[in-house]
Amino acid sequence: MDHPTDHTGPGGLPRSDVGMKCSRCRGPARHRLPSHNARFCDHCLEVFFKRQVEKAIKQFDMLQFGQRVLVAVSGGKDSLALWQVLTEMGYPAEGVHVALELGDGKFGEASLASSQEMAQRLGAPLHVFNMAKLAGFSVQEIAWANKRSFCSVCGTLKRYHLNKLALDLDCDVIATGHHLDDEAARLLGNLVRRHTQYLESQWPTLPGVPGAFAKKIKPLCRLRGAEVKSYAKAHGLPVARGECPRSKGATLPYYTEAVRMLEERMPGTGLNFYMGYLEQKDGPPAAPKDFNQCPSCGMPTFAETCTVCRFLERTKEREERKARAAETSGQL
Ligand SMILES: [Zn+2]
Numbered sequence: 593m594d595h596p597t598d599h600t601g602p603g604g605l606p607r608s609d610v611g612m613k614c615s616r617c618r619g620p621a622r623h624r625l626p627s628h629n630a631r632f633c634d635h636c637l638e639v640f641f642k643r644q645v646e647k648a649i650k651q652f653d654m655l656q657f658g659q660r661v662l663v664a665v666s667g668g669k670d671s672l673a674l675w676q677v678l679t680e681m682g683y684p685a686e687g688v689h690v691a692l693e694l695g696d697g698k699f700g701e702a703s704l705a706s707s708q709e710m711a712q713r714l715g716a717p718l719h720v721f722n723m724a725k726l727a728g729f730s731v732q733e734i735a736w737a738n739k740r741s742f743c744s745v746c747g748t749l750k751r752y753h754l755n756k757l758a759l760d761l762d763c764d765v766i767a768t769g770h771h772l773d774d775e776a777a778r779l780l781g782n783l784v785r786r787h788t789q790y791l792e793s794q795w796p797t798l799p800g801v802p803g804a805f806a807k808k809i810k811p812l813c814r815l816r817g818a819e820v821k822s823y824a825k826a827h828g829l830p831v832a833r834g835e836c837p838r839s840k841g842a843t844l845p846y847y848t849e850a851v852r853m854l855e856e857r858m859p860g861t862g863l864n865f866y867m868g869y870l871e872q873k874d875g876p877p878a879a880p881k882d883f884n885q886c887p888s889c890g891m892p893t894f895a896e897t898c899t900v901c902r903f904l905e906r907t908k909e910r911e912e913r914k915a916r917a918a919e920t921s922g923q924l
Pocket residue numbers: 614615616617618619632633634635636637
């Protein structure tokens with residue numbers, strides 16, 4: 593979520609920022625980065641942004657130079673910025689867009705169009721994946737049949753298909769556009785609710801297992817949402833407007849707001865909080881082990897049948913029950 597920026601003066605700058613100088617080159621600055629007590633021009637923002645991404649990649653052992661990577665592209669500013677910066681840094685980055693069926697055509701269409709436009713700009717491949725068609729049922733039907741929330745089903749299906757696609761394409765790293773605000777908010781939420789299991793996997797790199805789990809990385813984890821937004825703006829990235837019509841009611845936005853409020857009062861708090869937490873941990877969680885192969889789909893699972901296949905089985909059962917009930921009532 594972004595702040596409204598109504599208070600703009602000449603050149604699209606916030607009124608208070610007119611005449612401000614770049615902290616690096618002393619030229620006219622366009623971007624304010626309170627967390628780093630800095631102001632940058634477009635060029636120096638670029639330098640700063642790449643350095644932060646490079647630092648994260650090294651610090652958390654994300655990628656080797658020139659390694660192929662799949663970027664999960666939603667069409668929002670974060671994933672587009674990630675795709676842009678990785679490509680510029682020389683990583684062969686291919687996009688994957690998971691097309692969702694959200695019951696509101698507009699947001700889905702805009703997201704896909706932005707992802708396609710970005711692929712064209714970068715001259716990079718975009719793999720589009722239609723989740724609704726693959727599952728045979730809509731996310732909503734699966735959620736009802738399994739008594740789960742829409743967002744949790746959507747998330748599970750997305751992760752499953754991203755992993756499957758990475759394996760099919762023989763690409764062992766998936767990068768997502770989560771930034772510092774996302775990670776700090778998630779950490780705060782997990783600490784408040786004492787979700788120890790989630791806390792264990794809170795790390796910007798999750799190791800993979802060849803042929804089963806792709807490695808997952810978050811190269812923007814040192815950058816704030818506002819910094820990513822500035823970068824996207826400086827590059828004129830074709831960002832999709834709007835937000836997921838289903839995201840209302842999630843609790844994460846409260847933690848995001850809390851982190852933002854702390855940042856406003858005490859710039860730099862988010863980075864200290866998140867990096868400080870990671871520093872006192874032993875390192876990344878261990879790679880998944882003791883998993884089986886799902887007999888239906890062949891994907892790795894910690895149960896006998898994988899979650900997605902169980903989701904689909906229950907949905908099929910529910911549809912069959914509904915069909916039988918309709919038949920019986922027809923006979924009466
Ligand atoms: Zn500058």
